[in-house]
Amino acid sequence: MNFSLFPFPPFLWLPIFVFLFATRIPCCLSNPDFYASCNTSQFVCGSIAAGFPFWGKDRPDVCGIPGLKLKCKNDTPTIEIKDETYRVLEIDEQSQTLRIAREDYMDGLCQPQLKNTTLDPQLFEYVPGYKNLTIIYGCPITVVPALFNCRISGSASPEGYVLPDAVGPGYCYRSVFVPVSELNLATAIISLSSLEGSLKQGFQVKWKVDDTTCTNCIGSKGVCGYDHLSKETTCYCLGQFIPTKTCTSSPDIVPDIPGGKSSKVGLGVGIGIAGAAAVCIGLGCWLLLIRQRRKRIAAQTKSKGQPTPPSSKGEPAPIINFSQTTPTYPSLNSDLEKGSTYFGTRVFSYEELVEATDNFNPSKELGDGGFGTVYYGVLNDGRVVAVKRLFENNMRRAEQFMNEIEILTRLRHKNLVSLYGCTSKRSRELILVYEYVPNGTVADHLHGNRSKSGLLSWPVRLSIAIETADALAYLHASDVIHRDVKTNNILLNNNFQVKVADFGLSRLxxxxxxxxxxxxxxxxxxxxxxxxxxxxxxxxxxxxxxxxxxxxxxxxxxxxxxxxxxxxxxxxxxxxxxxxxxxxxxxxxxxxxxxxxxxxxxxxxxxxxxxxxxxxxxxxxxxxxxxxxxxxxxxxxxxxxxxxxxxxxxxxxxxxxxxxxxxxxxxxxxxxxxxxxxxxxxxxxxxxxx
Missing domain, CATH: 1.10.510.10 (Transferase(Phosphotransferase) domain 1)
Structure with a gap:
C-alpha cells in the first residue's frame, strides 16, 4: 500500500480506519431488512412491473444491478443507457428481454438528441430481427425528395431522409442511427407515418446478467439482490445478515423480530466485530509504515555511497526509442511502469507533449477520427511529429492504447507509419507520438482540399495502390487485421510514398x-x-x-x-x-x-x-x-x-x-x-x- 497517496498525517490514519470500518461494516452486518425490502417491493409504473435485476422508485438499489435503474414519470417507465433515455414498453423476465424506444422520437422526428443508439455491451445485446436505420438531418436539396422537414439548430437546410444501415451524414448536417424491425424497414424508408410508427414500436434488447446465482438463490428460498461491495449478484436470506450465494436451512443468526432482542444482539455483534477488525488493520498499517520508512532510510544511506545501476530494482531502466537514439530524461522514470508494457518504445511525459504541441493548439490539428485528435508537434530534440491524443482516458481507451502500441512496435515495413513513443497508461492523458507524414492523405488528394493540385496522375495512383496492398499483405502475414482501411488512413510523404496509419481499430x-x-x-x-x-x-x-x-x-x-x-x-x-x-x-x-x-x-x-x-x-x-x-x-x-x-x-x-x-x-x-x-x-x- 502506498501511504504517500493519503493526504492525512500518520497519526490520523488509525482513527480514520476505525471510523470507516465502524460505520461501513455494521451497516452491512446489522441490516436484515434487505430480504424484506427486495422480497416485497417491485418497481411498478403504469402497466410495467419488474423485479430483479431492475430497481428504482420504491425498490432500493440493493435489489438490482446498477445499470438497470428504472424511472417513472406520469406512469411512463424509462431507462437510461449510455446517457440516452429510452421508454420501456415491455419487460419479459422469462426471455430476459426489454422492448425499448428512443424517448426523443416518441413525439416526432424533430426532437432528437442527435446521438446514435448505442448499448452498454456489458449489460445489453440486440435481439435478432432488427436492423439499423439512419435518419439524416440538414441535407441540401437533392434529386431525392426529402422524407421529412426539420429545422435543427446548426443545420443549413431542413431537408431530411432515411437510409438502411448505419451511414455517415455526407454533406448533410447530422445523422442518427436507430434499430427498427426488419419487417418494417422497407416501408419506414419511404413512408413518414411508417417510420414514426416503427420508432414508437421500439426494439428489443436482451439484458446480460448471469442468472445462475439468482436461480440458486430462489431455489433456496432467498431473494436476489446486488452486493455493492463485491459488485456481484447476491442472495438475501430470511434471518441472515450477511449476503451469500444461497440460503442455508439453519442460519447462523436467528430471524429478526422488529424491536426484539435479536436485532439488538445482532447489531452489537456486528459493531464488535467491525471495531476489532478496524483496530487490527490500523495497527498492521502502522507497523507497515514504520517498516517502509526504515527501508527508505537504509536505501538512501546506501545510495549516497554507491550509485544504483540502471538495471537494478531501484529504478526502471530508461527506455530507448527504436527509431533513433535520443537523450532520455530522468524525469520520465517516474512515469514508467515495470515490465515490458510498452514493448521497447519511448515513454514521453505529458508536459513534454503539451510543450511540443503548444498546449494542443487547435491551429495545429492535423485531423481527427473515432478515437482521437492528431496534432502537429515539434519535440525538444527538433523532430517533427504527429501527436495522437485519445479522446477519453477510460478502461476501453487504455486497452485500445496498449493494443496500438503492441502492434506498431513489433511491425516494421516501409509503408507503415512509425511509432516514436507514447505516454504512460497512468498518465493524465493517453497519447501516441508518430512520425510526421507531411503530404496529407490520399483522400485529401482525391476529393479533399488538395484535389485540385492534379498531382495524382495514373502512375502515382497505381503506385499508391501497390504500396498500400503491400503494407496490408504484410499485416495479414503478421496475423494482424487493420479493420479500418480507407483513403483517410493512407498518408503520403513528399515523394507520394504510402504510409498506412491509424491502427486504432486493429486487433491481433x-x-x-x-x-x-x-x-x-x-x-x-x-x-x-x-x-x-x-x-x-x-x-x-x-x-x-x-x-x-x-x-x-x-x-x-x-x-x-x-x-x-x-x-x-x-x-x-x-x-x-x-x-x-x-x-x-x-x-x-x-x-x-x-x-x-x-x-x-x-x-x-x-x-x-x-x-x-x-x-x-x-x-x-x-x-x-x-x-x-x-x-x-x-x-x-x-x-x-x-x-x-x-x-x-x-x-x-x-x-x-x-x-x-x-x-x-x-x-x-x-x-x-x-x-x-x-x-x-x-x-x-x-x-x-x-
Whole structure:
C-alpha cells in the first residue's frame, strides 16, 4: 500500500480506519431488512412491473444491478443507457428481454438528441430481427425528395431522409442511427407515418446478467439482490445478515423480530466485530509504515555511497526509442511502469507533449477520427511529429492504447507509419507520438482540399495502390487485421510514398481461429457487409475495404456521398452495378485520360475488375491480400512491357476486356470465377497480339 497517496498525517490514519470500518461494516452486518425490502417491493409504473435485476422508485438499489435503474414519470417507465433515455414498453423476465424506444422520437422526428443508439455491451445485446436505420438531418436539396422537414439548430437546410444501415451524414448536417424491425424497414424508408410508427414500436434488447446465482438463490428460498461491495449478484436470506450465494436451512443468526432482542444482539455483534477488525488493520498499517520508512532510510544511506545501476530494482531502466537514439530524461522514470508494457518504445511525459504541441493548439490539428485528435508537434530534440491524443482516458481507451502500441512496435515495413513513443497508461492523458507524414492523405488528394493540385496522375495512383496492398499483405502475414482501411488512413510523404496509419481499430488475429467475433466497427462505406451482418471479422474484411479504396483511386469519388443518386450513395454498390453493366467508362475519373490513353484504359479496366473481385458480398469469393498485391504488380508490369514493345492503340480489343463477359445480375455473383478466368485469358491474348 502506498501511504504517500493519503493526504492525512500518520497519526490520523488509525482513527480514520476505525471510523470507516465502524460505520461501513455494521451497516452491512446489522441490516436484515434487505430480504424484506427486495422480497416485497417491485418497481411498478403504469402497466410495467419488474423485479430483479431492475430497481428504482420504491425498490432500493440493493435489489438490482446498477445499470438497470428504472424511472417513472406520469406512469411512463424509462431507462437510461449510455446517457440516452429510452421508454420501456415491455419487460419479459422469462426471455430476459426489454422492448425499448428512443424517448426523443416518441413525439416526432424533430426532437432528437442527435446521438446514435448505442448499448452498454456489458449489460445489453440486440435481439435478432432488427436492423439499423439512419435518419439524416440538414441535407441540401437533392434529386431525392426529402422524407421529412426539420429545422435543427446548426443545420443549413431542413431537408431530411432515411437510409438502411448505419451511414455517415455526407454533406448533410447530422445523422442518427436507430434499430427498427426488419419487417418494417422497407416501408419506414419511404413512408413518414411508417417510420414514426416503427420508432414508437421500439426494439428489443436482451439484458446480460448471469442468472445462475439468482436461480440458486430462489431455489433456496432467498431473494436476489446486488452486493455493492463485491459488485456481484447476491442472495438475501430470511434471518441472515450477511449476503451469500444461497440460503442455508439453519442460519447462523436467528430471524429478526422488529424491536426484539435479536436485532439488538445482532447489531452489537456486528459493531464488535467491525471495531476489532478496524483496530487490527490500523495497527498492521502502522507497523507497515514504520517498516517502509526504515527501508527508505537504509536505501538512501546506501545510495549516497554507491550509485544504483540502471538495471537494478531501484529504478526502471530508461527506455530507448527504436527509431533513433535520443537523450532520455530522468524525469520520465517516474512515469514508467515495470515490465515490458510498452514493448521497447519511448515513454514521453505529458508536459513534454503539451510543450511540443503548444498546449494542443487547435491551429495545429492535423485531423481527427473515432478515437482521437492528431496534432502537429515539434519535440525538444527538433523532430517533427504527429501527436495522437485519445479522446477519453477510460478502461476501453487504455486497452485500445496498449493494443496500438503492441502492434506498431513489433511491425516494421516501409509503408507503415512509425511509432516514436507514447505516454504512460497512468498518465493524465493517453497519447501516441508518430512520425510526421507531411503530404496529407490520399483522400485529401482525391476529393479533399488538395484535389485540385492534379498531382495524382495514373502512375502515382497505381503506385499508391501497390504500396498500400503491400503494407496490408504484410499485416495479414503478421496475423494482424487493420479493420479500418480507407483513403483517410493512407498518408503520403513528399515523394507520394504510402504510409498506412491509424491502427486504432486493429486487433491481433489469433492463429487458431477463422474469425474474430466483435461488435461491428469501422467507417461507413468501407465496412465488409458480411462482417456487419454476422459480426465476423477476417482478413477478407480488409480486402473488401481495399476494394473500395481501389474504386476511389480510379474514380476520385467518395466512399459515401448523399449528394449522389439514391442508388449510388454507396460507392461500392455503384461500382459493382456499373462494372456488371459494362459501364466502366462512367466510373473512371475523366482527368486520367481513360478515353484517349490506351494504356490507362487497359490498366484502369483491369483495376476495376480486381476491385470487383474484392467487393464480393461473400468473403470466400474475394482474393487474399497477397493475391491482390500480385495482381496489381502484374498490371503494372504488363503495361511496362507493352510500352517497351511500342504497342499500338487497339481500342476494340481493350473494350473487349469486358464486352466479352456475359452480363451479371447481383444474384449471379457466384459465377465470378468464370469472369476472372475469361478476363485473364483475354488480357493475355491482347498482350500477345499487341
Amino acid at each position: 488475429f489469433p492463429n487458431d481461429v477463422t474469425h474474430v467475433s466483435t461488435a461491428p466497427q469501422g467507417t461507413p462505406g468501407y465496412v465488409d457487409p458480411e462482417y456487419y451482418q454476422c459480426y465476423q471479422l477476417t482478413d477478407k474484411s480488409d480486402v473488401y475495404s481495399f476494394g473500395v479504396v481501389l474504386i476511389e483511386l480510379i474514380s476520385s469519388l467518395q466512399a459515401v456521398d448523399t449528394n449522389r443518386h439514391r442508388l449510388d450513395i454507396n460507392l461500392a454498390n455503384m461500382a459493382v452495378n456499373k462494372i456488371q453493366n459494362h459501364a466502366v467508362n462512367e466510373l473512371i475519373d475523366p482527368c486520367l485520360g481513360f478515353e484517349k490513353d490506351s494504356a490507362v484504359r487497359k490498366m484502369a479496366t483491369s483495376v476495376a475488375e480486381l476491385a470487383f473481385r474484392c467487393l464480393q458480398q461473400e468473403r470466400d469469393m474475394r482474393p487474399t491480400m497477397r493475391e491482390v498485391l500480385e495482381a496489381l504488380k502484374r498490371i503494372e508490369k504488363e503495361n511496362f512491357v507493352s510500352e517497351k514493345a511500342d504497342v499500338v492503340d487497339i481500342k476494340e480489343d481493350d473494350v473487349g476486356l469486358l464486352n466479352n463477359v456475359p452480363p451479371f445480375s447481383p444474384d449471379s455473383i457466384g459465377t465470378t470465377d468464370k469472369w476472372v478466368s475469361s478476363s485473364t485469358t483475354t488480357t493475355t491474348t491482347n498482350t500477345s497480339s499487341s
